[in-house]
Amino acid sequence: MPRSLRIAIGGIHIESSTFSPHLSTADDFDVTRDDALLARYDWLSSVRPPWAGDIEWVPLVHARALPGGVVDPAAYDAWSTEILDKLAEAGRVDGVLLDIHGAMSVVGREDAEGDLVTAIRSLIGPEPYISAAMDLHGNVSSVLFEGCDLLTCYRTAPHVDVWETRERAARNLVDALRRGQRPHKALVHVPILLPGEMTSTRIEPARGLYARIPEIEAREGVIDAAVWIGFAWADQPRCRGAVVVTGTDAAAAEKAAGELGEHFWSARDEFAFVAPTGSMDECLDVAVAAVADPSRRPFFISDSGDNPGAGGADDVTFALERMLARPQIRDGSLRAVYASLVDPEAVAQVADQPLGSPVRVRVGGRIDPRDPGPLQLDGVLEAVAEDPAGGRCASVRVGGLSVFVTSRRMQYSELASYARLGITAGDMDLVVVKIGYLEPELFDAAGDWLLALTPGGVDQDLGRLPYRHVVRPVFPLDRDFAADLTVVTR
Structure with a gap:
């Protein structure tokens, strides 16, 4: 035997x-x-x-x-x-x-x-x-x-x-x-x-x-x-x-x-690209106009350059700053979510306060400090929850925007993570999420979608990255060359 x-x-x-x-x-x-x-x-x-x-x-x-x-x-x-x-x-x-x-x-x-x-x-x-x-x-x-x-x-x-x-x-x-x-x-x-x-x-x-x-x-x-x-x-x-x-x-x-x-x-x-692309401001321009059509809500924008699902630091504040610059978001006429920033210090600072309390807290930019660096949020503590991936998380409401802040790096790819902080994604006008292509639940929930070519450690515009050691030539960094497609056998 x-x-x-x-x-x-x-x-x-x-x-x-x-x-x-x-x-x-x-x-x-x-x-x-x-x-x-x-x-x-x-x-x-x-x-x-x-x-x-x-x-x-x-x-x-x-x-x-x-x-x-x-x-x-x-x-x-x-x-x-x-x-x-x-x-x-x-x-x-x-x-x-x-x-x-x-x-x-x-x-x-x-x-x-x-x-x-x-x-x-x-x-x-x-x-x-x-x-x-x-x-x-x-x-x-x-x-x-x-x-x-x-x-x-x-x-x-x-x-x-x-x-x-x-x-x-x-x-x-x-x-x-x-x-x-x-x-x-x-x-x-x-x-x-x-x-x-x-x-x-x-x-x-x-x-x-x-x-x-x-x-x-x-x-x-x-x-x-x-x-x-x-x-x-x-x-x-x-x-x-x-x-x-x-x-x-x-x-x-x-x-x-x-x-x-x-x-x-x-x-x-x-x-x-799997979706239409643009700068963050270009994507916001389209989204703000599009949400007048209920069939295009919720409108998702991928903050792709800082996607933690590909290795981004998860605390670049560039996209959040561009959102807060929009009067429709600041005055609450447009309901939006930003998911998310990792910042355990900020969570610890606000999470023990009563819900509904006014809060002032600096968020992001501690790991990847590229412009604009840490941002100050003046808002209201909207929700606190424990997430299996993100640890203790808080939602700070600024005008019409809910900003999710987490204790651990995580990707908001599942609707249950939004629900833990009291957000039903389908009720939002706009969801900006640190992700690349939309994972299945978000893809199914989206009325429309754009991929923002934002800065970060996983910048989608490869020409902006300082490669030194990849083997050249390689497409698309190089285009006019004949490929060596030799088959190696063992």
């Missing part, structure tokens, strides 16, 4: 902007270990699917944070050491499932995930298989590709297939181990660097690009096909598009990777 398989699970999951002044520390991460780590995965519940049965799953450690700035090396070193120590304690393993993002940046390192997989491989040796589940906004460096036997990533943006992707990575690993055949793999680096807001799978050409994956995956000899958009807000050589195909047949994997790489590159001029 064949022995049962032993598979270890762990990882460090964060998307890091090297252009953001925020430093991601251990306090920003949610960490799971032991049974709590295994409980994250539905396919490891008491009723397991057949492919997941008769396997000993070995929990390592998993650390996950909201996207932010580069990671404190002390935090990274502690978790990577714990992963390695637990692997050493575990003894023999047949495989490792890495649950990672792929765009983690650590102070002093250019390829954090590559470093992690190299350390794991050095410990477990060449025989066990490693499978990585990743975000499509991650990066596939040559080092990561060499260290892993299987790689896969999300196929939707906004990401509605996160858990499906993790299960696929695990299932592919189990299947490969049971076949006893190390997969063939093929990589194409595509010299494209695009913000996620230009590559939503809701629209072409990304929709068509990812729609090709099921057909390719169904081919004889192919296990998995994956397309990484890459991460635009890190200045590192690994940051660019990538295609990886794994298979039981080397020729089939190589052919499929070449096809997807060519498709990705040939579509480069078709990528456009």
Whole structure:
């Protein structure tokens, strides 16, 4: 009777902007270990699917944070050491499932995930298989590709297939181990660097690009096909598009990777923002006029340059200042929400006062002090609530504007977070939110929507960012060049 398989699970999951002044520390991460780590995965519940049965799953450690700035090396070193120590304690393993993002940046390192997989491989040796589940906004460096036997990533943006992707990575690993055949793999680096807001799978050409994956995956000899958009807000050589195909047949994997790489590159001029764009003032001009039409309310504006969901500091006050300059908002004739600014000091200053109290408080600009820096709010304490993501939060009402201030960085992507502070988004004229493309609940709630090209650590206008280390040429920073779409096979 064949022995049962032993598979270890762990990882460090964060998307890091090297252009953001925020430093991601251990306090920003949610960490799971032991049974709590295994409980994250539905396919490891008491009723397991057949492919997941008769396997000993070995929990390592998993650390996950909201996207932010580069990671404190002390935090990274502690978790990577714990992963390695637990692997050493575990003894023999047949495989490792890495649950990672792929765009983690650590102070002093250019390829954090590559470093992690190299350390794991050095410990477990060449025989066990490693499978990585990743975000499509991650990066596939040559080092990561060499260290892993299987790689896969999300196929939707906004990401509605996160858990499906993790299960696929695990299932592919189990299947490969049971076949006893190390997969063939093929990589194409595509010299494209695009913000996620230009590559939503809701629209072409990304929709068509990812729609090709099921057909390719169904081919004889192919296990998995994956397309990484890459991460635009890190200045590192690994940051660019990538295609990886794994298979039981080397020729089939190589052919499929070449096809997807060519498709990705040939579509480069078709990528456009998922919504109409403009400066913050241009977007406000449109919104103020538009809300006279009830069908266009609530009108959403994305404060995209400081989006914490991509790594922004979450306290740039530029968009808020432009809102407060509007007389229709100041006099209350237009009902609006600004979500949000992280400022635990401001929350502590006002949150214990009685609701309805007049408050004067300076907010924002403590992490990312770019103009205009901290702003003074003279208003009324409207609501206080505890949010699972943002900690203690307060809403300060200034004229017709509710300004949300949080104790922890968070993204107001779910309607329940607004409701905790007494706001029904559908009753508002205008909602300005630090986000890029609208996540599903907001997208469904919006009467209309614009993407404001605001300043911040995840500026959508890539030409305004001071790149020094990305490999050039790369589209769209460079346009007149022939791409090297060489397929690398292993």
